[in-house]
Amino acid sequence: MAKINDSFSKLAAGYLFPEIARRTNAFLSENPDANIMKLGIGNTTEALPPTLVKAMKNKLDLLSNRETYSGYGDEQGDTPLREALVNYYRNYGVELDASEFFVSDGAKADAANIQQLFSKDNIVAFQDPAYPVYVDSNVIGGRTPGYSKELQGYENFVYLPCREENGFIPEIPNQKVDLIYLCSPNNPTGAVMTHKQLKEFVDYANENKAVIIFDSAYCEYIKDDSLPRSIYEVEGAKSCAIEINSLSKTAGFTGVRLGWTIVPKALVCQDSEEGVINSMWNRRQCTFFNGASNVAQAGGLGALSKQGLIESRALVDYYLDNAEIIKEGLESLGLVCYGGGNSPYIWAKTPNNMTSWEFFDFLLKECHVVITPGSGFGPAGEGFVRISSYGHKENVIKAMNSIKENFKNVK
Amino acid sequence: MAKINDSFSKLAAGYLFPEIARRTNAFLSENPDANIMKLGIGNTTEALPPTLVKAMKNKLDLLSNRETYSGYGDEQGDTPLREALVNYYRNYGVELDASEFFVSDGAKADAANIQQLFSKDNIVAFQDPAYPVYVDSNVIGGRTPGYSKELQGYENFVYLPCREENGFIPEIPNQKVDLIYLCSPNNPTGAVMTHKQLKEFVDYANENKAVIIFDSAYCEYIKDDSLPRSIYEVEGAKSCAIEINSLSKTAGFTGVRLGWTIVPKALVCQDSEEGVINSMWNRRQCTFFNGASNVAQAGGLGALSKQGLIESRALVDYYLDNAEIIKEGLESLGLVCYGGGNSPYIWAKTPNNMTSWEFFDFLLKECHVVITPGSGFGPAGEGFVRISSYGHKENVIKAMNSIKENFKNVK
Numbered sequence: 001m002a003k004i005n006d007s008f009s010k011l012a013a014g015y016l017f018p019e020i021a022r023r024t025n026a027f028l029s030e031n032p033d034a035n036i037m038k039l040g041i042g043n044t045t046e047a048l049p050p051t052l053v054k055a056m057k058n059k060l061d062l063l064s065n066r067e068t069y070s071g072y073g074d075e076q077g078d079t080p081l082r083e084a085l086v087n088y089y090r091n092y093g094v095e096l097d098a099s100e101f102f103v104s105d106g107a108k109a110d111a112a113n114i115q116q117l118f119s120k121d122n123i124v125a126f127q128d129p130a131y132p133v134y135v136d137s138n139v140i141g142g143r144t145p146g147y148s149k150e151l152q153g154y155e156n157f158v159y160l161p162c163r164e165e166n167g168f169i170p171e172i173p174n175q176k177v178d179l180i181y182l183c184s185p186n187n188p189t190g191a192v193m194t195h196k197q198l199k200e201f202v203d204y205a206n207e208n209k210a211v212i213i214f215d216s217a218y219c220e221y222i223k224d225d226s227l228p229r230s231i232y233e234v235e236g237a238k239s240c241a242i243e244i245n246s247l248s249k250t251a252g253f254t255g256v257r258l259g260w261t262i263v264p265k266a267l268v269c270q271d272s273e274e275g276v277i278n279s280m281w282n283r284r285q286c287t288f289f290n291g292a293s294n295v296a297q298a299g300g301l302g303a304l305s306k307q308g309l310i311e312s313r314a315l316v317d318y319y320l321d322n323a324e325i326i327k328e329g330l331e332s333l334g335l336v337c338y339g340g341g342n343s344p345y346i347w348a349k350t351p352n353n354m355t356s357w358e359f360f361d362f363l364l365k366e367c368h369v370v371i372t373p374g375s376g377f378g379p380a381g382e383g384f385v386r387i388s389s390y391g392h393k394e395n396v397i398k399a400m401n402s403i404k405e406n407f408k409n410v411k
Numbered sequence: 412m413a414k415i416n417d418s419f420s421k422l423a424a425g426y427l428f429p430e431i432a433r434r435t436n437a438f439l440s441e442n443p444d445a446n447i448m449k450l451g452i453g454n455t456t457e458a459l460p461p462t463l464v465k466a467m468k469n470k471l472d473l474l475s476n477r478e479t480y481s482g483y484g485d486e487q488g489d490t491p492l493r494e495a496l497v498n499y500y501r502n503y504g505v506e507l508d509a510s511e512f513f514v515s516d517g518a519k520a521d522a523a524n525i526q527q528l529f530s531k532d533n534i535v536a537f538q539d540p541a542y543p544v545y546v547d548s549n550v551i552g553g554r555t556p557g558y559s560k561e562l563q564g565y566e567n568f569v570y571l572p573c574r575e576e577n578g579f580i581p582e583i584p585n586q587k588v589d590l591i592y593l594c595s596p597n598n599p600t601g602a603v604m605t606h607k608q609l610k611e612f613v614d615y616a617n618e619n620k621a622v623i624i625f626d627s628a629y630c631e632y633i634k635d636d637s638l639p640r641s642i643y644e645v646e647g648a649k650s651c652a653i654e655i656n657s658l659s660k661t662a663g664f665t666g667v668r669l670g671w672t673i674v675p676k677a678l679v680c681q682d683s684e685e686g687v688i689n690s691m692w693n694r695r696q697c698t699f700f701n702g703a704s705n706v707a708q709a710g711g712l713g714a715l716s717k718q719g720l721i722e723s724r725a726l727v728d729y730y731l732d733n734a735e736i737i738k739e740g741l742e743s744l745g746l747v748c749y750g751g752g753n754s755p756y757i758w759a760k761t762p763n764n765m766t767s768w769e770f771f772d773f774l775l776k777e778c779h780v781v782i783t784p785g786s787g788f789g790p791a792g793e794g795f796v797r798i799s800s801y802g803h804k805e806n807v808i809k810a811m812n813s814i815k816e817n818f819k820n821v822k
Binding site for chain 1 (some may be wrong): 412413416456459461464477482519520522527529530544547548587589610616621663667684688691695698699702704741794
C-alpha cells in the first residue's frame, strides 16, 4: 500500500502566485469589463533581444540538418556556454572553472533542488521576507515538523527578519545554523548587500562550516559598481557558498528558461572535503536532469556575447526606469518606499497600518492594479507590498495614474 | 555545521553512460585514429521534422515582438499543448482531462522526481534490467540502507527479473510492494507488454493500493496495434498508475527537451483520496519547476499536429528500420537477439558466456563500435548488451559490417 510523502501536507498555504491569480480572477468574473494592470509577478514583458533570437534560430537551422543535428547534450550544459559563463564572471573579477558551472532550465528549479544535497537534520536560515521557493522546498524536503501559527512560521526554521530597522539586511544568526539562503539584490525588498555585509555572512559560514545558498538572479540590476554582483567577489566565499543565477530577468528568458548554479570545488561542509559537494551536484544533475534545452542554451550563448550583453542591459535599464516611475509615483502619495535603484522591485509600506492583503485588495478593487502582498514572502513582509517594474512603460504609467486617482478612497 | 545527504554515498556506481564515455575516451586517447561508431546511448541523430522547426521559429518571432511576447507560462504547461495531449490520447481510446497532464522538460526529470511524492517507507519494485534513473533516484530518495554485493542490488528494493525464461516480461511480485516501475516498450530489452500482462499488474496494484509508474517514452515505436501504447488503455489503470512520456525519441527532442506526466485525478493510494496525488504533483511542479521552455512547447504543439505526427512517425520508422538491420546482422553471426520490431533497441545475448562489459570492450576495441553493457541496467542484464538503433543508416550499416568482419576474433 503506497503511502504519500506527508511533508507536502505541512505546507501552510498554496503557493503565493496562484492565490493572487485566484483573487484576480474572482474579481474579474464579477467585473468583466475591468482593465486589470499587472505589477505583481516579476514577469518580463519586453521583446527578446534580436541577438538572442538570431542565435536560437541559427540553432534550429543546425537541428534541421542531419549533418549538424545534435541530440542529448551534457547534463552540465554545453562547454562553450560554460566557458562563456567563466568569462562573464571574470569581468566581475571572479575566477571560476567551467566544471564549477551547472547550466539548468532556470534558477527556480535549482533553488528548490539544492537542499536535496543536504541532510534533513540541517538547521536552515532564511531571509524574511524571501522568495517562497526556499522555504517551501525545505518543507517538502522534510526539515520541519510543521507550521506554527504562534511562531507565524515553520518550526525549526530560522527566520532572519529584514525590516526597516536593519535596512532590510539580515543580521548574523544568533544561533548555529547550517544552511543560509540569501538573495541580493533581494526579492522582494530590493535591498542590496554590500561587500562588508556579505563578508560577515561568509565569515560566519566559514567559522561554522555552514553553507550559503546565494541567489543572484537580479545581479544585472546593480548599477552601483561598489556593490557585489557575485558572492565570490567576497574573499572566502568559495569554501562556503553556492551561487544560483538566471537569464530570466536579464535577457527576458522567463519563458525560454535558462539558469545556472555554481558549486565551487573549494566548497566544504562538516562531513565533506573539497570537491565532494561539486561531485554530488554533478551526480544529482546527471540523475534528475537531462540538460537545458539546446535552443535555450544557444540563446544563452548569444546573451553572453558582447552584443547580447549590450541588448540585455538595455532591457534591464528599461525596467529600472519603470521602477523609478513607480517609486516616484508612490512617494508622491506619501507612501514610504524602498528598493528600486539597483533592483526591479519597489517595497512599499502599506498606508494606515493596513495588512498586505488588505492593501492588495484595495489596489485590485479600487485601482485595478495587481501587486504582490508582502506577507506572502514571510511574516516580516506583513505591512508591505512588492510592486514589480516588469511591464510596458505605458502600462506602468497608466497603473500609477490609476493609483494616484483612486488613492483618496484608501481607508 | 552543514551535513550532506548521505544517501548519495549509497549509490553503487557512477551513472552508466559517463562510464561508457570514460572507456571510449580512454580507448580513443590510445588510438586517436580509430573511427568509433556509436550505437550506445539512445541518442537521436536525424534532423528535426520541418513542421516542428517552423512552429519553434514562429514562437521566436512572437517573442521578438513586444505585443506578442510572453514570459512565464503555467508551470503545468500551456493550455493548447495540454489540450493537444488530450486529443493525442483520445486517438488511443484513452479519455483524460487536461488538468491531469503536466508538461515537463522531459521524461528523465519526471521519472526521477516522481518518487518525491511518496513516503520513504514504501517498498519499491523495479523491472530488472531497467533505465538506471528509477533505481538511482530512489537511492538518493533514501529508500535503501545501501548496496549489497551479495544481493547484487540494493537492500529493500524488489527486483523483478526480466529474462529469456519469461520473455523479458516481469512477473507479479510475490511480496507486497508499494511502488512499481514499468517501462513498455522496454528500455533496454525492447520487450512490449500485452494488454493481458499489463492488466495483471493493474489488478495487483488496485488490490494492494500500490502505484505503478509507467514509462511509455517509446510508445510510438509500437507498430502492432494489438499492443497497448498507454497504460490507461487497460481498465482500472487510472486509479493506480502514473504515466510518463516524452517527445525525445518520437520527434527528435532529446536536445530540445519536452515531456509530460499524467497523474489521473482518480489515482489513490493508502492514505490519499481521489485528487490528492494529482494536487501534490501540481504543488511539486509549482514549487520545483517553472514550466518547460516556451520554444520547446511550441515545437511540441507542432509535433502533435496532423502533419507533425506524420513527420515524427517517419523518423520512428527510420530508426525501426535501423533496428531491423542490426538484428539481422547480429543474427547472421549466430547471436541470439530480442527487441526491435516495436522498439528501437536490440537486446543481444553475449557470445561464449562473456560478461556484458567483456563484450562491450571487445566491440569497442576490435570493432570500434560502442554499445551499452546490459549489466549497467541491473543484475539481470548481465550477459546481454543493448544496441541502439539511433544512428545515421549508413553508419549503422558500417558498424554492422565492422562487427561482421571482426567477429571472428571473439574469444
